[in-house]
Amino acid sequence: QVQLVESGGGLVQPGGSLRLSCAASGFTLDYYAIGWFRQAPGKEREGVSCTNFNGGSTYYADSVKGRFTVSRDNAKNTVHLQMNSLKPEDADVYYCATDESCRPPHGMAYWGKETLVTISS
Numbered sequence: 001q002v003q004l005v006e007s008g009g010g011l012v013q014p015g016g017s018l019r020l021s022c023a024a025s026g027f028t029l030d031y032y033a034i035g036w037f038r039q040a041p042g043k044e045r046e047g048v049s050c051t052n053f054n055g056g057s058t059y060y061a062d063s064v065k066g067r068f069t070v071s072r073d074n075a076k077n078t079v080h081l082q083m084n085s086l087k088p089e090d091a092d093v094y095y096c097a098t099d100e101s102c103r104p105p106h107g108m109a110y111w112g113k114e115t116l117v118t119i120s121s
Helices: none
Strands: 003-007 010-012 018-025 033-039 046-052 057-060 068-073 078-083 092-099 115-119
Touching (some): 003 092, 018 033, 018 092, 078 092
Parallel strands (some): 010 115
Antiparallel strands (some): 003 018, 018 078, 033 092, 046 057, 068 078, 092 115
16 A cells, blocks of 8 residues: 655744655655645645656756755655755645656645645744
8 A cells, every 4th residue: 555654844944954754655666756745825736846766867846946855765765855945935735745757746646644844933
């Protein structure tokens, strides 16, 4: 059974850092993609990054490029999203999702529960 468990959200000041984690079970990351998405109240869910582990490419949204980095812990079958230089507009509910390849939000098959990122001084 495919399962994604997110962790790492919280409160941080502008300019600070957070690391989100997405622990995968029921499948091996080697053959799938992991996407990170976020959604603000009243807005559509948007893609933040997506890594196709069956190929190795990672996509980053322009708004986070150079600040966010995806990494993988093979031993724990976990993907991390390191978020640096956080801005107030990064405050959102974040999700990880998986499918056979990177797709738009409506196309991803499996989703983790949300984790909240709050940015405030």
